[in-house]
Amino acid sequence: xxxxxxxxxxxxxxxxxxxxxxxxxxxxxxxxxxxxxxxxxxxxxxxxxxxxxxxxxxxxxxxxxxxxxxxxxxxxxxxxxxxxxxxxxxxxxxxxxxxxxxxxxxxxxxxxxxxxxxxxxxxxxxxxxxxxxxxxxxxxxxxxxxxxxxxxxxxxxxxxxxxxxxxxxxxxxxxxxxxxxxxxxxxxxxxxxxxxxxxxxxxxxxxxxxxxxxxxxxxxxxxxxxxxxxxxxxxxxxxxxxxxxxxxxxxxxxxxxxxxxxxxxxxxxxxxxxxxxxxxxxxxxxxxxxxxxxxxxxxxxxxxxxxxxxxxxxxxxxxxxxxxxxxxxxxxxxxxxxxxxxxxxxxxxxxxxxxxxxxxxxxxxxxxxxxxxxxxxxxxxxxxxxxxxxxxxxxxxxxxxxxxxxxxxxx
Amino acid sequence: xxxxxxxxxxxxxxxxxxxxxxxxxxxxxxxxxxxxxxxxxxxxxxxxxxxxxxxxxxxxxxxxxxxxxxxxxxxxxxxxxxxxxxxxxxxxxxxxxxxxxxxxxxxxxxxxxxxxxxxxxxxxxxxxxxxxxxxxxxxxxxxxxxxxxxxxxxxxxxxxxxxxxxxxxxxxxxxxxxxxxxxxxxxxxxxxxxxxxxxxxxxxxxxxxxxxxxxxxxxxxxxxxxxxxxxxxxxxxxxxxxxxxxxxxxxxxxxxxxxxxxxxxxxxxxxxxxxxxxxxxxxxxxxxxxxxxxxxxxxxxxxxxxxxxxxxxxxxxxxxxxxxxxxxxxxxxxxxxxxxxxxxxxxxxxxxxxxxxx
Numbered sequence: 062x063x064x065x066x067x068x069x070x071x072x073x074x075x076x077x078x079x080x081x082x083x084x085x086x087x088x089x090x091x092x093x094x095x096x097x098x099x100x101x102x103x104x105x106x107x108x109x110x111x112x113x114x115x116x117x118x119x120x121x122x123x124x125x126x127x128x129x130x131x132x133x134x135x136x137x138x139x140x141x142x143x144x145x146x147x148x149x150x151x152x153x154x155x156x157x158x159x160x161x162x163x164x165x166x167x168x169x170x171x172x173x174x175x176x177x178x179x180x181x182x183x184x185x186x187x188x189x190x191x192x193x194x195x196x197x198x199x200x201x202x203x204x205x206x207x208x209x210x211x212x213x214x215x216x217x218x219x220x221x222x223x224x225x226x227x228x229x230x231x232x233x234x235x236x237x238x239x240x241x242x243x244x245x246x247x248x249x250x251x252x253x254x255x256x257x258x259x260x261x262x263x264x265x266x267x268x269x270x271x272x273x274x275x276x277x278x279x280x281x282x283x284x285x286x287x288x289x290x291x292x293x294x295x296x297x298x299x300x301x302x303x304x305x306x307x308x309x310x311x312x313x314x315x316x317x318x319x320x321x322x323x324x325x326x327x328x329x330x331x332x333x334x335x336x337x338x339x340x341x342x343x344x345x346x347x348x349x350x351x352x353x354x355x356x357x358x359x360x361x362x363x364x365x366x367x368x369x370x371x372x373x374x375x376x377x378x379x380x381x382x383x384x385x386x387x388x389x390x391x392x393x394x395x396x397x398x399x400x401x402x403x404x405x406x407x408x409x410x411x412x413x414x415x416x417x418x419x420x421x422x423x424x425x426x427x428x429x430x431x432x433x434x435x436x437x438x439x440x441x442x443x444x445x446x447x448x449x450x451x452x453x454x455x456x457x458x459x460x461x462x463x464x465x466x467x468x469x470x471x472x
Numbered sequence: 473x474x475x476x477x478x479x480x481x482x483x484x485x486x487x488x489x490x491x492x493x494x495x496x497x498x499x500x501x502x503x504x505x506x507x508x509x510x511x512x513x514x515x516x517x518x519x520x521x522x523x524x525x526x527x528x529x530x531x532x533x534x535x536x537x538x539x540x541x542x543x544x545x546x547x548x549x550x551x552x553x554x555x556x557x558x559x560x561x562x563x564x565x566x567x568x569x570x571x572x573x574x575x576x577x578x579x580x581x582x583x584x585x586x587x588x589x590x591x592x593x594x595x596x597x598x599x600x601x602x603x604x605x606x607x608x609x610x611x612x613x614x615x616x617x618x619x620x621x622x623x624x625x626x627x628x629x630x631x632x633x634x635x636x637x638x639x640x641x642x643x644x645x646x647x648x649x650x651x652x653x654x655x656x657x658x659x660x661x662x663x664x665x666x667x668x669x670x671x672x673x674x675x676x677x678x679x680x681x682x683x684x685x686x687x688x689x690x691x692x693x694x695x696x697x698x699x700x701x702x703x704x705x706x707x708x709x710x711x712x713x714x715x716x717x718x719x720x721x722x723x724x725x726x727x728x729x730x731x732x733x734x735x736x737x738x739x740x741x742x743x744x745x746x747x748x749x750x751x752x753x754x755x756x757x758x759x760x761x762x763x764x765x766x767x768x769x770x771x772x773x774x775x776x777x778x779x780x781x782x783x784x785x786x787x788x789x790x791x792x793x794x795x796x797x798x799x800x801x802x803x804x805x806x807x808x809x810x811x812x813x814x815x816x817x818x819x820x821x822x823x824x825x826x827x828x829x830x
Contacts, residue, residue, distance in 0.1 A: 281549070295546065296546060296547075297546050298544040298545060298546050298547065299544070300544060301544075301546075355551050357551040357552060357553055358551070358552045358553070358554070358557050359549060359550075359551065360549070360550050360551075360552050360557060360560065361547050361548070361549055362547060362548040362549075362550065362560075363537075363547045363548075364542075364544075364545045364547075364548075365537045365538060365542070365544055365545075366535045366536070366537055367534070367535040367538075367564070367567060367571070368564065368567075369531060369535035369564045370552075370557065370560040370561055370564060372557065373549075379553060379554050380553060381553065381554075382553050382555055382556075385553065391550075391551050393548075393549040393550055393551060394549070396551070441654070442651075
């Protein structure tokens, strides 16, 4: 590298004229000579191993050179108490040079920030699924309690007449406060950081309120479609969790939906999925609306509550039984799904159940089929894995492999 | 095969004696609290109706979310007409009565002490006891013949504990364990009681034990007494265990706390029923002999408190009466004010009308 530097600075020629030019070049110019690669060269793949600019004076402190001298006003205070401090030579540290070299070598590469698995997002390297904090406050409106989920962050290119291939970063994010308010936006910028920031702030301007059932799930099952992306959403009981595509899961977390089952059919395009899901959520009908449409009571039956009927909504006027035509679909799920019936495929047994080896395995396992329960029961009863015979016959206990002691192995 | 033959033989010979031994609901009423049989009192029609009325039916509590180990399901929704809704509600109410069915209160069972036969010749035939069980499908578990041949050669009826174990092995009942669960042991039970898990303890006791089991009666007794001490009656209200608890308190003549709680919460009618219940069980009480001629509930309770020397109850009743009077006065005041406002409004509207006419 030094050779290259000299070459660039034309020191090799060793003429007086050229030597003068060293003094005229600034540090930046010198660095440029080392670190830059021509456009032609970059296109051929050079400039990968090129050195990066770094601070050559790292670790040095003003006033502390090879010979440490005490300069009052520079590296020591002028007065110590009431006494005036004099300029003074201090004892030389013989290891100074060694320490300086070690310090400079130890911090050559910038430290890579390691994220915990919870913060990492969907994959290790891409931004998708990662959270990037609330949008920037607008004057007095701070987005308290909001969080942003990156759904898509990718390089997009286009060809322009002027610049040729032009690269930009497209970011698609969803933000929400986990309490019914959520919004999503897309943004493009030359740099990822800027694009994420604009997307986040833009999403903050497009918030919508999503009604939820008891603040944990959707109001009812629904079907929704955007383009060829179709989503079947099912309302679920408390504690079920989010069983759906990761993009829908991020949206649910932003909105504050905790229990849902969703099946995406057709194209699994991120933007289409999010749009379809939000359209479906916004098109949900309230129970009052459903009751008025059907002119019947909407009644909830929960198995854990002994199927006690709970009236969720009643219309102003209820139809009499003879007013309900016999061919009218009265199934609630069918009605809210827009007369669509979800195909429930029968789950076939796995292929290996037909193999003879599987039968053998079952026979072998039959002996130990209740061992887990027995183990727990014995531990609860005796505190140890042994039977009722052990009191009489001490040898009737479980043989466990004894670890060899350290002193035994030494011998 | 051999055991089957022996069983068959024994069933015919001893069935009568066994059934005689195990009739727990004998009608003879002995003197003394321990000896007295609560069953005829508990199953008395009047007592049952009193206990049901005291339990009260709160559907929100009866159909509460039960943590019984079942997987939750997504709720179902239906479009119903008025008639269908009515029908569904009626069906739920019928189910509620099933949920409120009270576990019976009966006398403790006694182990049969009769020896069936003694065969000195069989002494030392084996080191273990032989248990012979009739495992015929259709038999009642109370009457199922189970006998034990001891190593000494005697043949006897199995004790109740042995019977429970054997029957659970041949005809397992769901969630019942062969051995008594550790939670019914004193130290663990105390912990549960401190956490107010009364319903859990009582439900599990119902599953684990028979109602005439001394263990069942000891556990329930401890729970009821704890509730009485801590005055946590409201936890059991609208559950199937409230009736037996009230019956236990009435049986042990320990109703003061319950009576006070009822008066404090304004359940005067319930308090009167409770006193009538005690009167049914103990007809020789002072307050029964000196009849109360007033039909008013408050006066009836006062009569009881006065004769049985319950000064706390009297005080509480007095304060209740005062509170009622204050309520009445306030109600009247509100009524008067409303009437005044009404008349003022009428006046105003009339004057307006006059203005318009002018």
